[in-house]
Amino acid sequence: MKAFEATKYFFDQAAERLELSPAVREVLLMAKREVQVQVTIERDNGELATYVGFRVQHDNSRGPMKGGLRYHPEVNLDEVRSLASLMTWKTAVVDLPYGGAKGGIGVDPSLFSRRELERLTRAFVDQIHDIVGPDTDIPAPDMGTDFRVMSWFRNQWEKYHGFHPSVITGKPVEEYGAKGREEATGRGVGTLTLKLLKRMGKKNEKSRIAIQGFGNVGSHAAKFLSEAQCPIVAISDMSGTYYHADGLDINDMLRHSLTQPRGALTGYTKCEVLPIDSLLTLDDVDVLIPAALGGVITTNNADKISASVIIEAANGPILPLADKILHDRGVTILPDILANAGGVTVSYFEWVQNRQHYKWTLDRVRQELDRTMNSAFDSVWELAQQQDVSLRTAAFMIAIKRVRHAAILAGSLG
Ligand code: NAD
Secondary structure, eight states: OOOHHHHHHHHHHHHHTTTTOOHHHHHHHHHHHEEEEEEEOOOSOOOOEEEEEEEEEOOOTSSSEEEEEEEEOOHHHHHHHHHHHHHHHHHHTTTOOOOOEEESOOOOOOGGGGGHHHHHHHHHHHOOOOOGGGTTEEEOOOTTHHHHHHHHHHHHHHHHHHGGGGGGGSOGGGGOOOOHHHHHHHHHHHHHHHHHHHHOOOOOOOOEEEEEEESSHHHHHHHHHTTOOEEEEEEEEEEEEOTTTOOOOOHHHHHHTTGGGGEEETTTOOSSSEEGGGGGGOTOOEEEEEOOOSSSOOTTTTTGGSSSEEEOOOOBBBBBHHHHHHHHHEEEEEHHHHTHHHHHHHHHHHHHHHTTHHHHOOOHHHHHHHHHHHHHHHHHHHHHHHHHHOHHHHHOOOOHHHHHHHHTTTOOOO
């Protein structure tokens, strides 16, 4: 199943509950604008190379569109379309005054030098600068992009349009970035994991956690949860699965990863090292946190997952038919549009600070993030209980209702 079809499947389950007509569903699902551009650069060896870049602007009923910029070989229009739509529902479920967008370039950034990456980013901005801006569409980091890419993006955009640091978020803290942005998604994942465990009457010390991915999201979630006394028994990254039945030493793993290229766990030996794919189906895990790629939980492995709770830190890690299998087995799933919304929430705080020329303290960022995430979780949890639906369907219902209401108020939906 393709990525957009999967998002549509989850959208439709909520739309059914809300009794939306087919015409309204079409308006809400279809992107407002989809742009595909040629991105040509000169490689360091002097050869010309051409790549395909995308920006999909899904919906702006609730405010300027917001969404990451991904550099990954599998970036394609269908995936970007799906991720742009997820951003609309994500910003709505945590009630930020934004719509949703997403962009990317189909490249493997690990094969590029720093200067090539800079040229690539600047060439992409040359193609799309007219359709993004602080009041229209605000990009941010995603897989394969980071604060350096955000800086180059801003610098190139400002050559056309003048000083406006709020054109992009996820910037370096010294250059109009927000304190706490880097940790935000992982911290949000951690906060909501603890909240969910509490609601389910489970103790932190008894909740054995496995995390797929030790990048930005996975590493910060692991640190937060281990500090809350949860045993993190397994972590995987591109180099393998690292397992310790009594719980891994997360600070030691973080220190080790800093010594490796691109933060990998390669060479970490103070635990068992298992095959990369074994993490999802380990048999002594209570909470599974996929924090790497989309589409990793499928009909092939859903039956073999032992965890009774799954926190979707990655975007779209569970495919629809696998979601049904897990739901029928009574597994509780905290959906991506809520679980990983911490990143876009602190991006919003960065945008607000840029516009006010005022800097918040890290404490203030964390407090506002925790408040936003907790409040969104409570609304989703209560609706799920009231309507006897999954947390995913409840989250989509809240988000769709907010977007529909804004579109009706603006007169664009009847
Ligand atoms: P990242 O590039 O920093 O880290 C990805 C991690 O996944 C790395 O540790 C990598 O080794 C690992 N990985 C890749 N393939 C793997 C595999 N097959 N098995 C196990 N591990 C594998 O990316 P990130 O920013 O942490 O993003 C992770 C996910 O979270 C993505 O789906 C992204 O869209 C989503 N997300 C990120 C943010 C954010 O603020 N960074 C916000 C919302 C959602």
